[in-house]
Amino acid sequence: MQTLTQxxxxxxADGTLRPDPxxxxxxxxxxRLQSDLSQASETKRGVLGFLGGRKKPQAAKGLYIWGGVGRGKSMLMDLFHENSPVPSRRVHFHAFMQEVQAQIFAAREKGxxxxxxxxxxxxxxxxxLLCFDEMQITDIADAMIVGRLFEGLFERGVTVVTTSNRVPDDLYKNGLNRQLFLPFIEIIKDKLEVHHLHSPVDYRQGRxxxxxxxxxxxxxDxxxxxxxxxxxxxxxxxxxLTLKVKGRDVTLPKFHNGIARATFWDLCGQMFGPADYLAIADAVKLLIIEDIPRLGRGNFNExxxxxTLIDALYEAKVRVVASAVDEPESLYVEGAGVFEFERTASRLREMQDKDWAQD
Known part of the structure; x- marks a missing residue:
């Protein structure tokens, strides 16, 4: 099996990637991790063959790769996952926690x-092996269970590799009852090797x-x-990607590696509020918004x-690609709040600059 270095x-060499120190x-x-997993797998087979048992090997020390958007963290993790020597799964962290919460609810229903x-x-x-893209904790329900969840997975021989935009100490920063979450940060530091991928190049922005x-x-066209x-x-x-926000499902129809794609009506045609848009802005690093219509008195709620959506994306420095019936300044020219919309148009214009949202 080839190493990731190879x-x-x-x-x-074939031009698919450009070298980045x-x-x-x-x-x-x-x-190192590939070697550890391979050796543990061989050891497990040897033990099972000799004892006829079902003992699972210890989890290898995993990886926590953090750094700015577009630096190649997810690309490297995906390459590793594709060439994993053991059964593995790659999943966005938000999506994984949604699955966990759904299974907890089902277990509660069973009594x-x-x-x-x-x-x-x-x-x-x-x-x-579990490979998580973009680990971040924003929901108190997730914050209260991740410690025991991950301890249980590590005890059962599951190794974790994760990417994040935040250093572990900044996970769930300023969150409600954060003191109850702090032991999880220590688990991360103990079970995962933390590495800062500090590249000056934002490849996502560069594309x-x-x-x-x-x-x-x-x-x-x-x-x-x-x-x-x-x-x-x-x-x-x-x-x-489906985000659970205050009991509601907020679904982004297309999502991959922090990049999402949705129509104006997907995002604004439903009864979403500030919390929903803040959750989207936290989960997404680039959002494609399609089919922004002419706005007026007839769709004032939208x-x-x-x-609110553009404000959330702007403050979170989320890159936006959009298609619309007209230029930002001409989208909404009559009706209540026209003056306030001028700020939204200005922000849409500013967000078009190639250097906007640079770290």
Whole structure:
């Protein structure tokens, strides 16, 4: 089996990747982990063959790779996952926690006293490696269970690799009852090797450099252009992401590696509020908003939601690609709140700058 260093070198040689010293510095950590997992797997087979038992090997020390948006963290993790020597799963952290919460609810409906234990057993049953994209904790329900959840997975021999935009000490920063969450941070530091991928190059931003990010009017050409941007950034991924916000499902129809794609009506045609848009802004690093219509008195509620959405994206420094019937300043020219919408138009214009949202 090739090491990640060898795979990376081959892709640099064939022009698929360009060499990056910060990315190259992480490769030995992945190579070490690949070796540890392979050795543990061999040991397990030997023990089972001799004892006829079902003992699971200890989890290898995993990895926590953090750094700015677009530095290549997810790309490296995906390469590692694709070449894993053990049964593995790659999943966005938000999506994983949604699955966990759903399973906890199902266990509660069955009247089980310990609703987390069967979840741990189910997740660990056939896996040796879990790869999480963009670990971040924003929901108190998640914050209160991740410590025991991960301890249970580690005890059952599951190794974790995760990417994040935050150093472990900043997870769930300023969250409610954060003191109850702090032991999880210590678990992360103990069970995962923490590495800062500190590249000066934002490859995600670079792929948009020189490319317009706001398209009007809406026609076949603009739709084709946005299709091309989506294909370039995600490989035409078809995953979805559902966020649980105060008991509501907020679904992004297309999502991959922090990049989401949705229509104006997906985002603003439903009764979403500030909390929903803040959750989207926290989960997404680039959002493609399609088919922004002419706005006016007849869709004033949608206008208010759109204003709130853009404010949330702007404050969180989320990159936006959009298609609309007209330029930002001409989207909403009559009706209540026209003056306030001028700020939204200004922000949409500012967010088109190629250097906007740079770390």
């Amino acid at each position: 795979i990376y070198s081959d892709r640099v 910060a990315q190259e510095a992480v490769l030995p950590l992945f190579d 089980l006293s310990d609703t987390l234990l069967p979840v741990i057993e189910t997740v660990a049953q056939d896996l040796r 948009l450099t020189g490319t317009p990010v706001y398209f009007s009017p809406i026609n076949d 603009t739709r084709a252009t946005i299709d091309g941007i989506w294909a370039d950034l995600t490989g035409n991924a078809t995953d979805t 206008v208010k939601r759109f204003v």
